[in-house]
Amino acid sequence: DEALIGDLMALMPGRDWTLTFRRAFDGLGDWRQRWLDRAGAGAEARVHAGNPGVIPRNHQVEEALEAATDGDMAPFFVLLAAVTDPFGPEAGRESYVLPPHEGLTPYVTFCGT
Structure with a gap:
């Protein structure tokens, strides 16, 4: 092992x-x-x-928070729906399954991860 x-x-x-x-x-x-x-x-x-397909990836959470701060709650509710069923099928939810694309600046959380 x-x-x-x-x-x-x-x-x-x-x-x-x-x-x-x-x-x-x-x-x-x-x-x-x-x-x-x-x-x-x-x-x-x-x-x-034992391993979810959909996880709240940092860049997606940040996008939803920014939109909500600007008064647009739609991205938050879309993200919430996706992460509410993390073990469900990946089809149709690819943007919440895949990691950030290469051109996106790496997101660093408050705790440094």
């Missing part, structure tokens, strides 16, 4: 953690098969059930 976890950590830089876990490690090649062999039957269902 220690080697499997260590190898995963080596593969993670530059990857979106939420999507990597949500999508049951798709795209990790040999590592994914090693994980499936180790985790056993039902592993994909378990990892999918």
Whole structure:
């Protein structure tokens, strides 16, 4: 288990953690098969059930807050609807599933994450 976890950590830089876990490690090649062999039957269902597809990403929360501050509550309610069902299907909610696009300045929270 220690080697499997260590190898995963080596593969993670530059990857979106939420999507990597949500999508049951798709795209990790040999590592994914090693994980499936180790985790056993039902592993994909378990990892999918324990990792939300929709999370309130910092840039989306900030956009909703800015709009609300300007008197437009619509973006807030759209975001609220998306995050209310975080384990639901991703189809139709891709903008709340995917990480920020490359051109967006990295968002730094108050706590530094």
